[in-house]
Amino acid sequence: MATKLFKLGERIYEHKWKALLGGLIVLIMTAAAALGVGAAFTGDIEIPGTKSELAMEVMNEKFPSDESTGNGSVQLVFKAPAGAVLDDETIKAEVEQVLEYLSSDHDLESIISPYDNYSLNATKEIAYATLNYKLPAAEVGEQSTAIIEEAVQLARQAGLQAEYTGNIGSVIPEIGGLSEIVGIVVAYLILALTFGSLLAAGLPIITAVIGLGIGIMLILLSTHVMEVSAISMTLAVMLGLAVGIDYALFIISRHRQSLLEGKSVKQALAIANATAGSSVVFAGLTVIIALLGLAVVRIPFLTTMGIAAAITVAAAIIVAITIVPALLAIAGERIRPKAKLVAKQEKASKKSLVERWGSTIVKYPLPIAIMTIMLLLFCSIPALNMETGLPDNGMKSEELTERRAYDLLAEGYGAGINGPLVIVAVAEKGNDSSQQITEALERLNELPNIATIHPPYFNEDSSAAIINLLPETGPNDRKTKQLVEEIRLKADDLSAQYGVELMVTGSTAVNIDISSKLTEALPQFAILIVSLAIILLAIVFRSIWIPIKAVLGYLLTLTTTLGFIVFVVQEGHLASWFGIAEPGPILSFLPVLTAGILFGLAMDYEVFLVSRMREEYARTKDARKAVLAGIKNSGGVVVAAGLIMVVVFASFIFVEDGMIKSMGLALAFGIFVDAFIVRMTLVPAIMTMMKRSAWYFPKWLERITPSVDIEGEAIIHEMEKQNSSNHSV
Template identity: 35%
Template sequence: MALAAIALAGGTAFTDGADLPDSESATAYALLAEDGGTPTTSGNIVWKPSGDPAGEMLAKIRTLPGVVDVTEPRVDTGTGTAYATVVLDKDADTAPVTEAALAYDSPDFDVEVGGQAFTELPGASHGTEAVGIIAALVILVLMFRSGWAAALPIVVGVVGVAASLLLVMIASHAVDLAATSLTMGALIGLGVGIDYALFIVNRHRKNLSRGRTITDSIADALDTSGRAVVFAGATVIVALLGMFVVDLGLLTGMARAAAVTVLFTILAAITLLPALLAILGTRVLSKRQQVTSHRPTLSARWADLIDRAPKRAATAALLVIALIAAPVTMMRVGDADASSDPVGTPARAYHDLMAPAFGDGFDASLLLVAQVPDAASSTAFTNLATSLAEVPGVATVAAAGRTVLTVVPETSAQTEETADLVHRLRDEVIPAAERGSGLRVYVGGTTATSIDLSDALLGKLPLYLGLIALLGFLLLAVAFRSILVPLVGALSNLATILVGLGAVTAIFQFGWGSALLGVGSGAPIMYLIPVLIVGVVFGLSMDYQVFLVSRMHEEWAHTRDNRRAIRVGLTETGQVIAAAATIMLCVFASFGFSGERIVSGIGIGLGLAVLVDAFVVRLTLIPALMRLIGRANWSYPRWADRVTPRVSIEGPVLETIKS
C-alpha cells in the first residue's frame, strides 16, 4: 500500500532516450549540438492532391504551441502529392499538430503525418498479459484439480510483479528508464513468478499426500523447492544484470527493472506463499487427490522411453533444435521502418502516400556533418557535396547548413542497400574527399544511428554469450559438484538461446507469420530483441536445469545409481516442468499479440524458446545425454572439490550426505 501511495502521488518520469555508443553518428550529433540553439525534432505532413486547403492547414499549424517552423511545401507534379516539414521543440506535444492536420482529411483530400516527431515509441503494455494469466489459471486447474492450489501461483506471481512495478515507477524519477521497462518487468516477472510458486506448491502437495503435517510439509517445501527457487531466481537476476556489458542505456534500464521484478517474485514465493499455504491447510488438495494412485504417470512413461532409447531421443532432440535455430545464421539487426507496418495503420498510410512520389528513402535521410577548419577544407567539402549525387544509392543531396548536408538514399531505412550506402560513404567516399585536407565529415541521422547501435550490439553479443555460458557452468558446478552436468547444461542453454533467436528471425525478419501477430511484414530485428532474449532465456533455461537436475542429484546422493537418479528426477519433475513451461508460453505469447513489433518479438521469441527448452532440451535431450554418459555425470576432481564452496539446493538432508 505504501508503494502504491508513493507511486500514485509522484507519478512516473520515464524517458525514451537511448545512450549512443562511441560512434560516428554520436560524433555527428555532438558537432550539431555545438552550434547551440534550441534542440528540435521534425516530422512531415503529406497530402494529395496538392493545393487548397493545404495553405489554410499549414497556416493553422504554424500558430500551434511548440512549432518552430513549417517549411514551404515540396510538390511532386507527377502524382500530385505534396509535403511540408514541421520543426518542433524537442519536448513539444505533437498531438495538437496531428489533430490539426487530420482535421482536413477527407475523401477528396488525403492527409497523413509521419516522420521522427510523429513516430509513437512502444510504451507500457495494454493489458494483454491478462490473457496469459487466464490461460495459466486454466492450466493450473487442470493440473492440480483444485481451485485453491491453482489460484496460489497466480496470486503470488501477480502480487510480486505489482509490488515491483510500483517500485520501478518510483525509481524512474532517479534512474533513466523507458516506459517499456514496465512491459519487460511484467512479461518476465509474471512468467517466473507463477513458475516459482508452482514448484513450491507442487512439492507441498506431494508432501501432504504422503501424510506429512501441514507445518512440516511447508518447511520441507521451502527447504527443497524453495532453495531451488532462490538459486534459479538468482541466476536470472545475474543474467539480466549481465546486460551491462552491452553498455546501452535503454537496455540496462530494462535489465534493472526486470531484475527488480524477479527479486520481488522470489521474495513473494518464499514469504507470502508459505503464509497462504498455512492458512489454506489441506484445501490445496481435493478429496480425490488424497487417495493414492499406483498408476504410472505420463512423466514416468516418458522417463521409461528415454531410458530405453537414449540415442534416438538425443538425436531427435538435436534435429528439432537445429531446424528451429537454423534461421539465426541469416539474422539482420536493425530498425523496421514504416514500409513493414501493417496495412491500414497511420504509419503505413503515411509511407504509402510518400514513397510513390518522393522515393522509398524519403524518411531515411543521412546527415553529413563536417568540421571545416580552413579554406582548403571548405573547397574539399564543396567538392564532396557535388560528387555525392553520383554515388550509387544516393537519390538527392541538399545543403542543410554551411557544414551540413542531407543525403536521401534511394532505398528505405531497413534495407541492406541503405546500410551498404552508409558504410560506402564512411569507408570510401568521405575518406577520398578528406584526403590532403583538414576536412573531417561524420555521417549521422536516425538511420545511421540505428546502424551504429546494431553494429555495437553485434560486436558485444559474442562477449555476452561467452560470459553467461561461463557463468552457467560455474553456477551449476558449485550446485552439483560435477564437470559434465554443468558443461552439458551450459551448452544446452546456448542451444536454447539460438532456438529463440532463430524463431524470431523466421517470424519477424522472414515474415513467416508476422502478419498474423498484427505487426506487419518482415523486417530487420530491433537490436533490443537479441540481447533480451539471450539474457532472459539463459536465466529461464537455468531454472529448468536446476529444478530437473537437483532432483536427480538428490536421488544420486542417496542411491549412487545414475540410471535410477535420471528416471526418478524426470518422473517427479516432468509434469511440473511441462506445466511451468506451458504457463510461461501462455504469458509470453499474450505479449506477442500486443501489436508492438519489439514487444511481440520478445514475447514470441521467449515463449517458443521456453517451450523448446522444457520439452525438447530439459525433458528429452538432457536426460538422454546423462543416460549415455553414465556415472561420469557426477565425477568431480578432488582439487576442485576442495576449492569449491559448498552450496546445497536440495536441503539439509542432502547436505549431511555430502559431508
C-alpha cells in the same frame, strides 16, 4: 540458506496475517510513492561513443540549437485525388482550410504549409506540412492528436488522402491489455489442471500480481534516478509475471507433496520454503545475474532494461518466500490434496504421461538424442542470415496512418525519404573552408545508391556544414547500410585530400550503428554467461559434465530461437499467424536480450529437474533410476511451469507494437524449445547415455568447491532423524 528459509517458513506460519499485511503495505506504499512523483521514461535507444553519436555531438557544437529541438513534431502528408495536383487553386484552398483548423491547437508552435516548405513532389501530387509543438514530444497530449485526426477527416472529406506521422505521445507503454488478461486466465487453467484445486491454482496468480505490482512501482521510482527506456517496462512485466507464477508454483507443489506425505501444515510449509524456496532463490538469482550481466556490453539502455527486469524478478523471489507461505498458512488444510483423489491416484496402475515419456527416453536414449539435436540444428540454420535493425513505420500494419504516411512519402520522394542521412562536414582552419567543404561533398556523388544530395547549410563562420543526403533505398535496406560504410571509408581519403572531416549521423545512421554494436556484443555476452553457467552448475551438482551438457543445451536453445525469429520476422514465413504486417530486420537488441533471459530461465529448469536426479543418485548410485526419478518428481512441474511461461510471453505477441511483438515471440518460442525439447527430452537422453560418468567430479575440485544445498537435503535428513528418535522413544 535452507536452514534460514526453514525457520522463516515457521515464523511466517505463526504470523501469517502480519506477513500478508506487510506485503500489501509495501505494495500500497510503493504505489503511493510512484504515482505521487509520476514516471520519467525516455523513449531514446542510443549508444554513446558510436560514430553517429560523435557526429551528432560535433553538429550540436557547430550548430547550437534552441531548446525546442526535442519538442514534438508531426508531418501531415497529403495526396491529391486521381488526375489532380496539389497546386490547383481549389485543392490548395482545401489544404489551407485543414491547416487553419489545426491552428486551433494552442500547443502548436508553428505550422509550415506544403506551399511554404516547397515539398510538392515532381508530379505535384504529394506534399507534406510540418507541425511543430511548444511541448516536448512525450508531453503533447491526446487533445492534440484528436485535433490532427479531425483535420485529417476534413481533408479526406474533400477528396484528399491525408496521413500523419511524428514523435508525439507518451512513451510509457500500455500495460494490462486484453492479451495479458487472456495469458493470466490460461495460466490459471494450467495451474488448476496441475493442482486439481481451484484454490491452489489461484494462489500463484495472486502472489505474482502482488510481486509484479511492487516491481513496477519500484521501476517507476527508478526513472527519477536513472534513464530508463520505455520498452524496459514491457520486458519487466513479461518476466516478472512469468517468474512470479512459476516460483509460486514450485513452492506450492512442494508444500502439497509434503502434505500428501502426512506432514502438518506448519511442517509442510517450512519444508517447502527450505527446499523449493532455496531452489527459487538460487534460480532467481541466476536470472538476476544474467540480466545485470547485460551491463558488460556497456550499452546504457540495455543495462537499464536488465536492471528494470531484475527488479521485478527480485520482487517475485521475495514474494515467493514470504507472501506465498503466508497464503498457504491461511489456506491451511484446504490446500491438502483430497483423500479420495490420492487414493484414486495410488490405485491407478497406469503411469502418468510424464512418467511414460521418461521411460521412453531412458529406453531409447541414443536415437532420441540424435533426432533432437538434428531438429534443433536444422531450425538454427536461418540464424546464419540474421540481419538486425530497429523497426520503423514501414514495418507497421497498413491499417495504421503512420504506415500509410510512410508509403506516401516513399511514393512521392523515393524510399530514401524515410531514411535520410545527415552529413556533418568540418573544415580545417583556413580562408577557403566553404570551398573545401563544397569540393569534398561533390566527390560523394561518385558513390552508388544516392538519390539526392541537398546543398550544404553552413554555420556562421563557414567552418562547418550540414548536408542532407537521401539514399535510393529505405532505412533498413542492406544497401543503405553499405552506403553509410562507403561514405565513412571515402571520408578518410577526402580528409587527407581536402582537409575536410566528413561524419555521418541522423536517425538512420544511429540505428545502423546501434545494430552493429549490439551484434558485436552478442559473442562477448554469450561467453560471459556460458562461463557463469558452468561455474554455478558445477557448484550445485558437484559434476564436471552436467554443466557442460547444460550449456550446450542452452546454446542449442538460443540458436534455434534466433533461427525461428529470422524465419518468421525477417523472412516472413508464417508472419500472418502472428500478426506481423511486414517482414524486416530483427530488433537489434533482441539477440542479446534473448540470450540473457533464456540463460536465466534455462538454468531454472535445469536446476529443478536435475536436482531431483542428483538427490536420487546420491541415495541409490543408480544413474538410470536417477533420471526416471527426476522426470517423475519434477517433470510435471517443469511442464506446467514451461507452459505458463510460454502462455505469458505469447500473450504479448498480439499487441500492435512491433518491438513488443518480436520480444514476446522470441521468449515464448525459446521457453518452449528449452523446457520441452532440451530439458525434458535431450537432457534425460544424454544423462542416460552418460550413466555414472555424468556425476564425475574430481576429488581435488570437490575439496575446494563450496557446498550449496539448494534442495534442503540437510533439513530433510535432520527431520527424519528427529522422527526416528521420537518413534524409538
